[in-house]
Amino acid sequence: MVKIAFLASDAEIAQSSLASLKSRYRSVPLSEAEVIVALGGDGFMLQTLHGTMALDTPVYGMNCGTIGFLMNEFREEDLIERLSEAEEEVINPLSMQAASETGRMRHALAINEVSLLRAGPQAAKLRVSIDGKVRMEELVCDGVLVSTPAGSTAYNYSARGPILPIGSDVLALTAMAAFRPRRWRGALLPSAAKVRFDVLEPEKRPVMADADSRHAGNVLWVEIASEPDVKHRILFDPGHGLEERLLREQFV
Numbered sequence: 001m002v003k004i005a006f007l008a009s010d011a012e013i014a015q016s017s018l019a020s021l022k023s024r025y026r027s028v029p030l031s032e033a034e035v036i037v038a039l040g041g042d043g044f045m046l047q048t049l050h051g052t053m054a055l056d057t058p059v060y061g062m063n064c065g066t067i068g069f070l071m072n073e074f075r076e077e078d079l080i081e082r083l084s085e086a087e088e089e090v091i092n093p094l095s096m097q098a099a100s101e102t103g104r105m106r107h108a109l110a111i112n113e114v115s116l117l118r119a120g121p122q123a124a125k126l127r128v129s130i131d132g133k134v135r136m137e138e139l140v141c142d143g144v145l146v147s148t149p150a151g152s153t154a155y156n157y158s159a160r161g162p163i164l165p166i167g168s169d170v171l172a173l174t175a176m177a178a179f180r181p182r183r184w185r186g187a188l189l190p191s192a193a194k195v196r197f198d199v200l201e202p203e204k205r206p207v208m209a210d211a212d213s214r215h216a217g218n219v220l221w222v223e224i225a226s227e228p229d230v231k232h233r234i235l236f237d238p239g240h241g242l243e244e245r246l247l248r249e250q251f252v
Contacts, residue, residue: 001026002083005033005057007048009040014064020076033057035083035235039074041065042154046111046212049232053109058088058233069153069245072237086235089166089242091150095227098209098216101202106219110211111232112151114224116197117143119206119217123179126207127198130189138200139184142177146195146224150242153249161186163250166242171195171226195224 006027008018017039021027030036030052038048038061045061052059060083063071072082093109100106118124124143128136147156149164152172157163161174171193174186189195198221199207209216216222236242 002080003028003032003034004079004083005030005036007036007038007044009044009047009065011040011064014039014044017062017064017074017076021079024076025079030055030057035060037062037079037083038071039064040071041068042070043213045070045234049111049234050109050212053230053232056231056233058235060086060235070150070234070242072235072240082237083235085238087238087241089234089236091148091166091232091234091242093227093230093232094146094148094171094211095225096209096211096214096216097223098219099221100216101218101220106209106214106216108211108214108216109227109230110151110214111148112154112212113145113147113156114209114211114222115143115145115155116199116207116209116219116222117176119208122205123177124207125200125205127200128173129196129198131194132196135187136181138180139175139178140180141175141184144173144175144186144197146189147172147174148226149246153246157249162188163246164188165246191226193225197222197224 008014036059061071062074096114098106126139152164161172169191171189178184
């Protein structure tokens with residue numbers, strides 16, 4: 001029988017489901033697991049992927065939360081069969097390097113997106129460079145983000161960014177409430193691109209950075225690039241993988 005480690009969010013329904021599954025199926029420590037079953041919503045799935053990254057163990061999520069784009073339907077029955085038939089998707093995160101006004105450097109990985117947001121009453125003012133070349137001298141906006149294909153239906157989509165097919169070698173650069181250039185929506189970039197945002201007038205227009213809810217405050221500049229050496233393995237029920245979900249999302 002496959003060795004399963006069960007993890008659950010703090011939500012009451014997830015904890016209740018955890019107890020039921022543990023009584024029905026044998027649970028092993030993370031270090032011994034052949035597969036990790038995560039119970040919760042997308043936020044907990046991201047937390048699990050980050051927390052178990054060094055194990056190279058596939059994660060199968062079951063939805064016990066509000067949003068479950070990365071999750072499978074919750075069902076106690078036939079879990080072993082579902083795991084044996086599951087299809088694996090491998091995704092690479094983004095790497096964020098951010099410098100704060102105090103001189104502190106912050107490094108973080110993001111499975112969905114890296115975002116920069118204004119941290120004061122005035123709009124952020126940013127200079128945008130791609131692969132060392134300045135592409136936009138001044139972007140005035142509430143914020144901007146760089147999204148992976150896996151994260152393109154999350155914050156990126158809410159900001160009216162494009163949905164990217166899984167497996168496509170592109171990243172989405174999406175602006176939020178762009179004031180100058182007026183209504184600029186963003187750009188599609190090669191996945192190998194290195195993106196840099198320099199904060200202009202940081203004292204007057206403070207900016208914070210966020211990588212999958214890992215925050216860096218009052219940043220002076222942020223560099224973002226794909227991290228191909230880091231691989232997250234996610235399991236989905238047949239016919240319900242990320243590619244199908246991304247397609248379905250565009251026709252609702």
